[in-house]
Amino acid sequence: MQIGRDMNRWLLKRGLNSSQLKALLIVYLKQDLRGGKSLVNSNKGDYIKSNWSLLMIAVLYAVFGLTVAVVALTDADVFAYSMLALSFTFFIALLGILAESGNVIFDETEADVIGHLPISSVTYFAAKVLNLFLFTLLIALPASFFPAVFGMWAMRSNPSFVLAHAVSATLMALMATALIVISYGLLMRFVSKERFDNIIAYSQGALALFFMLGYQIVPRIAGSHEILTSSTVSWYHFLYPPAWFAGLTMLMMGRGDPKAALLALTGLGALAILGTLAFRKIAGGYSSFLSRISPGVRKAGARQEERASKRSRARRRGLLYGLKAAALRRPAERAVFDLVSLYLRRDREIKVRLYPSLTYAVVFPILALISEGLPDPFATAEVSFYGLLGAAMVCFSGLSAVEVLVFSAHYRSAYIFKVTPIGRRGDIHGGIRKAIFINIALPSFLALLILFGFIWRNPLHALLVLIPWVIITPVVLLVPFTRRVVLPLSRKYQKGQQSARNLLVFLSSFVGLSVVTVFQIASLKGHMPYWSFLLIVALAAPLAHFILTRVNGEAEPLRQEDGSNEGG
16 A cells, blocks of 8 residues: 555656546546447437447457468468567557547547646646557457467467567557657647648558558568568667567567567667657647647637638639539538538548548559559550559548548537438438549549559550549449438547448458459450440449439438437
């Protein structure tokens, strides 16, 4: 008891109240484990149903861990295998944090709830970091389960690998959490709110692109077989965080040497430095930063930018208004289009959860360029599957956007859907789909057109490759609305829901989109005339669009209970 009191006094001197920290953490965990509130769902007990997305994430990542675990059954050395497994843990933990950290660290609405309470900034910051770390563990430990068990059969391994790898995976998850928190913390100190929102949103996509490419490129450059069979510690391992904790694994197994010990010390030292930096340089100003980013805080610069934006929009109003009036004839559809477009362009919460998925369209062509050279299919007999899969990933990005737009911190505003008579649910769905197509799909296709046209030195060939995907994208965007009414921004976001939905969308759409890719490759290889493939797509897409529209009941009126089954 005396030790506990002494510890509490020591923490209080550093601004950390353990009882407040415990209370905050319990509240955050309850919020995470319960389903999200929806104002279009008035069912009793709406707040107390379970958040099954967290369990789904754990199960899916455990299954994904099997793809790494089977490597242990080859002639892989235990050090190299441990580094590979920890790289996988590091990779998926970082991507998971990127999808969730914005909602945890930068919740703009919390200042109204607890801003008046006597909670120190350090305590508040510590609760946020621990909450994010627990979510990271939810990803890292299930993903490490099968690699830890299978690792006993790696070369030079023994049964103690299971415990050693579990400890290293936990520290790897802590490293991922610390890196994200420190990165955001430094931005908080040196960047204004307006720039902060933009940097955070765009950095999510850039970091996702960096980690996905790095995880694939490094083995290709160094040679995967040589990496997996080598037990030698080289100088570049000291620059690679998973190698640090692989060294710790070797020490805990009793297989360590001086270089492994030095790697372990590097990792533990890095964690100590990051932790010290977080609580000395960031924690003290955390509460004040949250108050600055609250919705009520506006700056003169922001107002000037808004006025300039209005003047710019006024100059373009004639052409844009005419195009919008032609494509969006119904007022309700046009209103939803404007609402969704505004959130896609300006809302940090939406952009942070969406932008990482947009990188898939670029990742696959770049991987194809590195490994195969991304040949022009019309100029050579070679066709790159991964290159064409980039176009398919534009459709995946659109599907992800539908799931992203269900959730928002401003979900209370969705009450308008309950009190406003809307003649057709298709007006809402059509506004969402067209906003996604204009703001996400078309810019992504344009980026691929520029990339392919530059590499192939023939923009026409790039256009011929991409045009079938432009045609089928409106049809693909109808799929998320099948037997389901989706109301934009109508649910309060809960941790794990975006990650779980992204995984399910990716797995469910990958097969169907790959089938179209295979048919396109077959036509490019001469198994059928390419013009016939284009003709089939051009004829099938409108037919599929007509059928899905009827199946979805887009012409039916919106009822008050619609939207209550959007997911928990």
